[in-house]
Amino acid sequence: MQSACSQETGGSTERLGLQSFTPGSRPATPRECSRGRGSETSNRLVVKKSPHSTLLLRLQEAEFQQHGTRRPSAHLNSSTMRWHSPCLPLFFLFSLLALSLAGDEDFKICSYNVQEFNLEKSQDYRVLHTITRIVSRCDICLLLHVTDSDGKGIQALLDSLNRATDRYDGYTYQSVASKGLGDDLQQYVFLYRTDTANVTGQYQYQKPDSFVRPPFAVQFYSAKTAIKSFILIPLHSEPSRAVQEIDRLYDVFQEVSKKWSNKNVMFLGDFHAACAYVTRDNKRDIRLYTNSAFAWLIGDRVDTTVSEETNCAFDRIVVHGKTFLKAITPFSAQVYNYALDLKIPRAKAVEISDHLPVEVDLKSSAPLLQATPLLILLSISAVLSASVI
Known part of the structure; x- marks a missing residue:
């Protein structure tokens, strides 16, 4: 039975992939997951629970079941992973605001x-x-x-x-x-x-x-x-x-x-x-x-x-x-x-x-120059909060 990378939570195993580990097998470590080593299916990533990561894993599993092959995970590519970060839209929004404030x-x-x-x-x-x-x-x-x-x-x-x-x-x-x-x-x-x-x-x-x-x-x-x-x-x-x-x-x-x-x-x-x-x-x-x-x-x-x-x-x-x-x-x-x-x-x-x-x-x-300091602080707070989810 195929297994997925998981993490220990209070003595129990929390499922992050689509299937659980085979009982008695050693779960792969996060480092092994990210490098494609460990258990027999350790090329599946340990990811934080987010809509983006869940959707990507489901798409990968569907492709594997249909074609019998799996593309290298986009999350294994650090440059690609940056573009899937959920805090990027907020980051760009804050950057645009900062540039507008500095530009006038x-x-x-x-x-x-x-x-x-x-x-x-x-x-x-x-x-x-x-x-x-x-x-x-x-x-x-x-x-x-x-x-x-x-x-x-x-x-x-x-x-x-x-x-x-x-x-x-x-x-x-x-x-x-x-x-x-x-x-x-x-x-x-x-x-x-x-x-x-x-x-x-x-x-x-x-x-x-x-x-x-x-x-x-x-x-x-x-x-x-x-x-x-x-x-x-x-x-x-x-x-x-x-x-x-x-x-x-x-x-x-x-x-x-x-x-x-x-x-x-x-x-x-x-x-x-x-x-x-x-x-x-x-x-x-x-x-x-x-x-x-x-x-x-x-x-x-x-x-x-x-x-x-x-x-x-x-x-x-x-x-x-x-x-x-x-x-x-x-x-x-x-x-x-x-x-x-x-x-x-x-x-x-x-x-x-x-x-x-x-x-x-x-x-x-300029409309953006009328933004209050509170709006700027809220933008920064949102970016920081998203980065730790």
Whole structure:
């Protein structure tokens, strides 16, 4: 009588094949089963009980009964055995999820007071190279305190960004800028990746005597983001009028959101909203503080300056509404200390600007990127559980 490989369980023999062993015969060991040695029918595998293994054994037995021959077991081939593993579908699913998560990133918005950026400053290779590195991290980067009336300095920066495509990020950049504002004709300049964002509107706030450098609102659309359409409103406040100008941003919000029927608004820039310019008592006079619909993403205790002599949260990011707030990647609003990251001495960093950039990430619109950490952990757990069955 033909026998099959089996295992001892509590003194009794558990049948794993289609027939049991002949009484008194020595059961083949698992090693002997896998090598085709042992009992007279030891070329049958000791396998874990699973639907796959049971089906294969039954197919093999049917073929033997019909033809009198048996093909070499697929389980004897280690390369073939891997493809019959029940955990492989889960493994591939998890791999696809991991690759998708790694293959895309959130949408980064930055704001940087670059301190009198113009053609002369752009001709300093070290300065231009550093600013290029800073801007190339961002899908949209607001530059403040640009004094580049003929646009040659910004064009030099764009040329540097676009020449550096293969070295930094692989994107093409364009700019949209306000006219010169205030006595020193400062400009608000947005540099953005054309691959990930489009300008759908721009508007210069014009109410007289409200601001020294009135905000220049730009509406963007990005299919990469979950929120899609949003408005960025910059401000470089006059330090002595910081409280009044920050408060009047509420009036700008009402006008611009009505103009474009879009309340997904972000304020960003150098507000001088700290230290002696805006105190705790002053906040009661600023509607962006008293109105709970506005969220300040850069806190009061953050230092946005380069110098060791100051510790002030001058540069801020503020968003309106729960919709926009939910579209923000949690804890992504921060100061980017490029001096530390790029290993630039503080003394050299101050020569570029006395401010540090601030930034925030918008969530991606990719469905897999919305997967929660719990889903990823469940996938890993499923793979590990299947591997030990």
